Each structure stands twice: as C-alpha cells, then as structure tokens.
Amino acid sequence: MPIMKMKIIFIMNHSNSWLTRLSSNGYHLTSARKAIVDIFANCNKVLTPTELFFQARQINPTIGLVTVYRTIEKLEELGLVQRVFFEEGGFGYYPRNGAHEHLLICKDCHRVEEFSGDDLGSLMQRVENQSGFEIRDHLLQFTGLCSKCR
Amino acid sequence: MPIMKMKIIFIMNHSNSWLTRLSSNGYHLTSARKAIVDIFANCNKVLTPTELFFQARQINPTIGLVTVYRTIEKLEELGLVQRVFFEEGGFGYYPRNGAHEHLLICKDCHRVEEFSGDDLGSLMQRVENQSGFEIRDHLLQFTGLCSKCR
DNA sequence: CTTCGTGCAAAGCGTTTGCAATAAA
DNA sequence: TTTATTGCAAACGCTTTGCACGAAG
Numbered sequence: 001m002p003i004m005k006m007k008i009i010f011i012m013n014h015s016n017s018w019l020t021r022l023s024s025n026g027y028h029l030t031s032a033r034k035a036i037v038d039i040f041a042n043c044n045k046v047l048t049p050t051e052l053f054f055q056a057r058q059i060n061p062t063i064g065l066v067t068v069y070r071t072i073e074k075l076e077e078l079g080l081v082q083r084v085f086f087e088e089g090g091f092g093y094y095p096r097n098g099a100h101e102h103l104l105i106c107k108d109c110h111r112v113e114e115f116s117g118d119d120l121g122s123l124m125q126r127v128e129n130q131s132g133f134e135i136r137d138h139l140l141q142f143t144g145l146c147s148k149c150r
Numbered sequence: 151m152p153i154m155k156m157k158i159i160f161i162m163n164h165s166n167s168w169l170t171r172l173s174s175n176g177y178h179l180t181s182a183r184k185a186i187v188d189i190f191a192n193c194n195k196v197l198t199p200t201e202l203f204f205q206a207r208q209i210n211p212t213i214g215l216v217t218v219y220r221t222i223e224k225l226e227e228l229g230l231v232q233r234v235f236f237e238e239g240g241f242g243y244y245p246r247n248g249a250h251e252h253l254l255i256c257k258d259c260h261r262v263e264e265f266s267g268d269d270l271g272s273l274m275q276r277v278e279n280q281s282g283f284e285i286r287d288h289l290l291q292f293t294g295l296c297s298k299c300r
Numbered sequence: 301c302t303t304c305g306t307g308c309a310a311a312g313c314g315t316t317t318g319c320a321a322t323a324a325a
Numbered sequence: 326t327t328t329a330t331t332g333c334a335a336a337c338g339c340t341t342t343g344c345a346c347g348a349a350g
Contacts, residue, residue: 028304028349049339064307070341085235087287089315090339104283115277119269124292127265132297133254137237139291141276147282178324178329199314214332219315239340240314 014080014097015041021078032067033074035059040075045110046084046092046103084112087143106146113146164230164247165191171228182217183224185209190225195260196234196242196253234262237293256296263296 018037023029035056039047047055055069071091075081081093082102094103094112101114124135145150168187173179176209189197195213197205203218222243225231231243234253244253251264274285294300 002223026304030348034304040158049210062307063315065321065339066308066341067306081165083239085289086290087289089233091239102284104277104281106283107286113283115281119273123269127254127292131254131263131265133263133292134255134300135254135292135294136257137293139237139293141288141289142277142283142285143287143289144283144285150282150284170342171346178325180330182331195329212332215314216316216333 018075020078022074025078027074031060032056032063033071034074035063036068036071038096040093042079043095044104044112046094046112048092049092051092074123085139085141088150102140104142104143104144106149107143108145108149111146111148138146152224164245168225168230169265170229172224175228177224181210182213183221185213186218186221186225189232190243193245194262196244196255196262198242201242221249234288235291252290252292254292254294256299257293258295258299261296261298265292 015037018041019029020036022037024031028035036052038059039052039055042074049068049072051066052072053063054063056063056068072081076093080096083091084094084105085091087107093111101116104113104115106112110120120138120140124138127133127136160273162198165187169184170189172183177183186202188209189202189205197219199215199222202222203213203215206213206218221233226233226243230246233241234244234245234255235241237257240259249287251266254263254265256262270288270290274288277284
C-alpha cells in the first residue's frame with residue numbers, strides 16, 4: 001500500500017496575529033475578545049457594533065454590548081479595524097488586513113471589496129499645493145451594488 | 151460737475167436661489183428657513199445641526215433645534231447641502247454650490263475648501279470592471295490642517 | 301496578588317416623533 | 326381657508342460611564 005500523500009492546508013487568517021498584538025500591548029486575552037477577533041477574522045462585511053454583539057453572543061452567550069464597544073475601541077486604536085461610514089449615517093467596522101485600503105461596499109448585502117486608489121497620491125499632492133493645506137487623512141469609499149445584488 | 155460713475159456690485163450668494171427652490175417645491179418660506187438658508191449662504195465651514203441652531207437663534211431667537219433638523223432634511227433632499235463625515239464620528243453639513251465637489255476639511259477650524267477629483271472617473275471605471283460592482287455613490291474627503299492652522 | 305476586564309444599570313447625547321398652536325399661501 | 330410649519334416635551338436609539346465582581350497575568 002503506497003504511502004498516502006497529504007496536503008495539510010493551513011487556512012490563515014489574522015486571528016492569531018491580532019491576539020498577539022492585543023497581548024503585546026498589555027491587554028488581557030479574554031474570551032470576549034477572542035470571540036470578537038474571531039468574528040472579524042472570518043468576515044468580509046462591514047459590521048456594526050450591534051451586529052458584532054449578536055454574532056459574539058453565539059460564541060459566548062454572556063457577552064455584553066458594552067464589552068463589544070470597548071473591544072472595538074482597542075482594535076481601532078491598534079489599527080486592526082477601520083471605521084466605515086454609511087451614507088444614511090452611522091458606521092460600522094471592517095478588519096484591516098495590512099495596508100490602508102479603500103473600500104467598495106454593497107448597499108444591499110453590505111459585502112465589502114477592497115481596491116487600491118493608486119492615483120490618489122498625485123491628487124493629494126496637487127490639492128496640497130493649490131490649497132496650502134497639509135493633508136493628514138483621506139476617506140475614499142465607493143458604494144453600489146455587488147455582482148450578486150445588481 | 152461731472153457725472154459720477156458708480157459701480158454697483160451685487161454680492162451674489164445662493165440664498166435667493168435656495169429660497170426659490172424651496173418655494174417651487176411646495177415648501178413655505180418661513181423666517182426659520184430664511185435664517186438657516188442665510189447662514190449657509192455666507193459660510194465656508196461644515197456646520198453641525200447644533201452649530202446651525204445657535205447661529206440661527208442669533209437671527210431668530212425663538213427657533214427650535216427640531217426646526218433646524220427638519221430644514222436640513224429638506225435642503226439635503228433638494229441637494230442644496232451635503233453631508234460631511236467627521237473622522238471622530240458624527241457629521242455636519244456643507245452648502246453645495248452646483249456640481250458635486252470633493253472637500254478638504256481643516257481638522258482645527260473646520261474650514262472647508264473644495265477641489266475636483268477629476269481622475270476619479272477612470273478609477274471608478276477600473277474598479278467596476280475588476281469587481282463586477284455597479285458603483286452608485288462615492289465619498290472622497292481629505293482632512294488636514296489649513297494654511298492658517300498648520 | 302495585582303491589574304485589567306466584565307456585565308449591569310443608569311446616564312448621556314444627538315436625533316426623531318406626536319401633537320396642538322401658528323403662520324404661509 | 327387650507328395646508329404646511331413651528332416649538333415643546335417626550336420618546337428613541339446608540340454610545341459611554343460608574344461601579345462592584347470576576348478573570349487574566
């Protein structure tokens with residue numbers, strides 16, 4: 001009988017690196033935080049605090065909404081999630097996977113895709129020169145209908 | 151005695167055209183609305199509903215915050231003001247002077263300048279092709295420090 | 301055992317709604 | 326006179342705070 005060859009595939013998500021980041025910044029790794037990090041690790045949608053709360057309760061039924069808010073606060077502070085604005089007002093959060101990316105958000109199903117706005121640099125430069133402003137942050141979001149919802 | 155030559159300069163703002171727009175859409179021209187339109191007509195800052203409220207009370211001391219909200223609602227519906235998002239959350243409103251413009255906002259004094267993001271069209275096209283999305287809206291804002299505050 | 305995190309309840313804040321009185325058309 | 330609009334008070338929803346208990350390091 002031949003030796004079976006197996007491919008062990010590690011599905012990498014950022015869950016572990018996020019926990020490391022929290023830990024190395026002096027934050028305790030509690031089950032509430034692990035639940036929330038886990039949700040973000042497997043998600044390509046913008047989540048509001050309340051949505052996050054309900055999903056987290058399925059993992060850890062005793063978690064409170066307040067803890068969700070406080071955890072988001074830390075994740076945002078560490079640059080692990082980014083705030084996304086909804087046209088109607090209000091906002092949600094999206095996990096950042098490294099570099100700052102611009103987002104394309106489906107109005108219908110809230111699915112998110114990322115794109116790089118590579119020509120933004122020259123525009124910013126031009127605007128800085130013309131206005132005398134020193135640009136610190138930029139916000140670029142597209143919203144529309146994704147291929148499934150259109 | 152020579153005939154004196156006078157130059158009469160009309161300082162144009164959009165106040166009158168805004169009132170016409172309101173009126174022709176079946177809205178009454180009340181003193182509350184006139185006050186708010188007047189504030190926007192002479193402003194190059196993003197104003198929150200509360201800021202608008204306090205400024206409006208200096209013109210019309212009996213105006214209520216609720217009226218401010220309801221007036222903003224109409225102005226937004228008619229496309230006369232646009233909502234601007236603050237990084238910290240929350241939002242304000244800025245008068246639109248015609249075409250959709252992108253905004254450059256001073257973090258410090260909230261002064262606003264406008265610029266046109268002329269190369270956004272090709273970026274949107276590219277992103278649509280790559281993603282299969284149908285882009286409906288876009289949001290582009292720069293924030294930083296203006297020439298006076300930097 | 302020390303420090304940080306939790307959940308609860310309550311407060312806070314900005315926004316919206318119901319309603320009777322009032323002003324515009 | 327009809328219809329839209331106002332201001333008030335109260336409701337609302339989301340977010341934050343204070344605090345005593347509990348968990349992580």
